[in-house]
Amino acid sequence: MTTILLSSVFGPYGVDDAYGRKENIMELFHNQVTREQGIFSLRINHPSFGLHLLAENIEAGAKVLDFPSQKRFIKEIKKNYDYVGISFITPNFLKAKRMAELVRKHAPNSKIILGGHGTRIPEIREQIDCDHVCTGEGVYWLRELFGEKVDRPINHPKMGASVSHRIMGVPRPAESAVLIPGVGCPNACRFCATSHFFDRKYTPYLHTGDEIFALCQEIEAHTGLTEFFVMDENFLKYRERAERLLELMERAGKQYRFGIFSSAETIQSVGVPFMARLGVHFLWMGIEGKEEIYEKNKDVDFVALIETLRDAGISVLASGILFSEHHTKDSIEEEIDYMVSLNADFVQFMELGPLPRTALYDAHRKNGSLREDIPYEEWHGQHKIWFDHDHFERDQTPAILKGAFERDFQVNGPSLFRLFETVVRGARNAANFPQAYDARRQQLVRQCKDYRPILRWFKRFAPTPSMRQQAVELDRQYTELLGPESWLDRTKSFAIWPLVMKLALADKAGRTVFQPPTLETRYRLRESGLSWRNIATFSFAGVRQVSPATTG
Numbered sequence: 001m002t003t004i005l006l007s008s009v010f011g012p013y014g015v016d017d018a019y020g021r022k023e024n025i026m027e028l029f030h031n032q033v034t035r036e037q038g039i040f041s042l043r044i045n046h047p048s049f050g051l052h053l054l055a056e057n058i059e060a061g062a063k064v065l066d067f068p069s070q071k072r073f074i075k076e077i078k079k080n081y082d083y084v085g086i087s088f089i090t091p092n093f094l095k096a097k098r099m100a101e102l103v104r105k106h107a108p109n110s111k112i113i114l115g116g117h118g119t120r121i122p123e124i125r126e127q128i129d130c131d132h133v134c135t136g137e138g139v140y141w142l143r144e145l146f147g148e149k150v151d152r153p154i155n156h157p158k159m160g161a162s163v164s165h166r167i168m169g170v171p172r173p174a175e176s177a178v179l180i181p182g183v184g185c186p187n188a189c190r191f192c193a194t195s196h197f198f199d200r201k202y203t204p205y206l207h208t209g210d211e212i213f214a215l216c217q218e219i220e221a222h223t224g225l226t227e228f229f230v231m232d233e234n235f236l237k238y239r240e241r242a243e244r245l246l247e248l249m250e251r252a253g254k255q256y257r258f259g260i261f262s263s264a265e266t267i268q269s270v271g272v273p274f275m276a277r278l279g280v281h282f283l284w285m286g287i288e289g290k291e292e293i294y295e296k297n298k299d300v301d302f303v304a305l306i307e308t309l310r311d312a313g314i315s316v317l318a319s320g321i322l323f324s325e326h327h328t329k330d331s332i333e334e335e336i337d338y339m340v341s342l343n344a345d346f347v348q349f350m351e352l353g354p355l356p357r358t359a360l361y362d363a364h365r366k367n368g369s370l371r372e373d374i375p376y377e378e379w380h381g382q383h384k385i386w387f388d389h390d391h392f393e394r395d396q397t398p399a400i401l402k403g404a405f406e407r408d409f410q411v412n413g414p415s416l417f418r419l420f421e422t423v424v425r426g427a428r429n430a431a432n433f434p435q436a437y438d439a440r441r442q443q444l445v446r447q448c449k450d451y452r453p454i455l456r457w458f459k460r461f462a463p464t465p466s467m468r469q470q471a472v473e474l475d476r477q478y479t480e481l482l483g484p485e486s487w488l489d490r491t492k493s494f495a496i497w498p499l500v501m502k503l504a505l506a507d508k509a510g511r512t513v514f515q516p517p518t519l520e521t522r523y524r525l526r527e528s529g530l531s532w533r534n535i536a537t538f539s540f541a542g543v544r545q546v547s548p549a550t551t552g
Contacts (some may be wrong), residue, residue, distance in 0.1 A: 001060060002082050004083040006062060007073060008068070009095035010069060010073050010086050011069055013025060016310055020091070022513070027043060027044060027167060032348050032350060033280065038166065039343070039503050044165045044166075047160075047162075049122060049161075050115075058148060061524045063522050065518070067516040077103050078249055083112075085115055086099050087115045091379050092118060092377070094377055110197040113133070115138055119133050120355070124401075154205040156218075161227070168461075168500050169504075170499050171499075176227040180231045183205070184201050191288070191353070191360045192358065202237075207241070209246075211224070230259060236262050236269075249279070258280050259281060261284045267309075268300065272402055276436055279443070281313065289321055291324075291326060291331065303343075307343075310426075311425050312429065332400065336349075347405075349401060351382070351401060352387075370386070381426070413466070416458070453492035454500075455475050457496075458474065471505070
């Protein structure tokens with residue numbers, strides 16, 4: 001049997017060293033959404049979904065290695081796999097290069113495959129010693145490389161969407177499973193690395209609502225999870241598929257919940273009532289900017305739209321871009337104020353970043369404004385821009401970006417407060433969606449009950465009088481909805497106190513970088529004389545635990 005190791009880049013992450021920068025943290029929310037919110041910042045690691053999808057859909061024996069150290073990676077490659085696949089993004093170029101060097105040294109017979117957004121770096125074959133480069137869609141590409149039947153059905157991994165999920169230092173179990181209906185986006189916004197990586201088109205893996213519904217049932221049976229994090233750039237854009245999914249859910253009496261990405265045009269097309277009936281509870285939406293209006297955002301009143309979504313119990317992450325070419329010192333402040341005024345649950349601020357092979361990159365490279373002298377490890381959008389701007393020096397951008405996050409935090413309070421408030425609002429307003437009323441309200445009330453034990457510490461650690469008042473008001477709303485706090489709620493609340501306090505002390509001391517555990521997942525492999533088929537082995541700080549299969 002052909003064997004392949006599929007690995008993410010090595011840690012540690014979020015530190016200044018020979019291979020990376022401290023701003024490039026391996027936590028999406030803490031890195032670029034809730035980054036200035038102290039102990040209220042959401043702390044979540046996400047496994048390499050794409051690598052698991054690849055491993056699930058080939059006939060070769062495969063292992064996925066998430067978050068390895070260099071030492072752990074070396075130990076693994078010495079097992080002499082036929083292929084070693086390294087997935088990386090542009091700022092992790094040096095890590096991918098180092099890993100390829102390690103393969104050549106310790107496993108010279110293994111062929112190296114490079115994959116991920118970093119493969120769009122010009123002349124990547126010349127810069128990193130490798131045998132193959134996979135750019136764009138990977139499942140069909142890898143099947144073809146291995147001489148397998150390319151067009152056979154897609155097998156979807158059955159796995160949680162997160163690891164090391166913590167709220168105010170309190171660990172939480174996996175709340176959602178990952179769902180990948182397709183990859184790519186035809187909108188092709190000029191800055192979007194994802195759209196350009198997949199050649200500005202959408203490749204579906206799940207073509208119909210029937211396929212998605214059947215998969216949701218399989219994942220529920222396998223994991224017990226009924227909530228799904230949908231890795232699809234614009235899931236509701238393919239309306240017929242979504243409508244069929246809803247039809248099947250309602251016919252079967254299923255109450256699935258979905259966290260999705262969507263453009264404003266698509267939301268307005270399908271309508272918020274449809275989203276509520278479908279069970280959408282979280283939405284990531286690209287606002288991009290007040291002045292630069294993309295086709296997907298024309299004639300959209302975002303203040304009203306976000307208010308309507310939150311009234312329906314749908315938490316909104318609004319994404320904005322700073323340092324667009326037209327921004328001046330005055331207009332960028334207006335841009336920040338605009339994003340803050342939307343009062344979304346979460347706000348992502350990213351610097352305009354010309355990533356390789358996007359239309360934005362090509363334009364800046366053509367006009368000579370791209371700073372190709374800046375190392376790739378600094379191309380991450382959370383510190384300094386890497387192009388010449390008419391109105392800003394590179395050294396000015398970190399303070400402005402940091403100030404944007406701080407302003408949203410000071411004006412609107414912690415995103416956790418807003419999230420908890422949205423859940424209450426949705427439970428109160430569930431009657432506005434009669435076709436989904438019972439299921440919708442039950443879901444949101446359960447969520448409120450789940451969050452309640454941590455409310456006590458909102459008031460204790462709120463850093464300003466206005467935030468403390470916000471926490472008091474939130475507690476009042478929960479009492480109005482759920483009744484007085486029970487003895488069990490109080491017991492749970494006091495039980496988590498040591499964890500909250502531990503995080504508070506670490507935050508005060510500036511120890512805010514957490515390293516994710518190394519995760520190892522085997523597919524169709526034999527090791528140590530044992531037959532491993534679809535067995536997931538997770539390693540947490542040296543403690544090994546074997547769980548049921550992540551795949552069926």
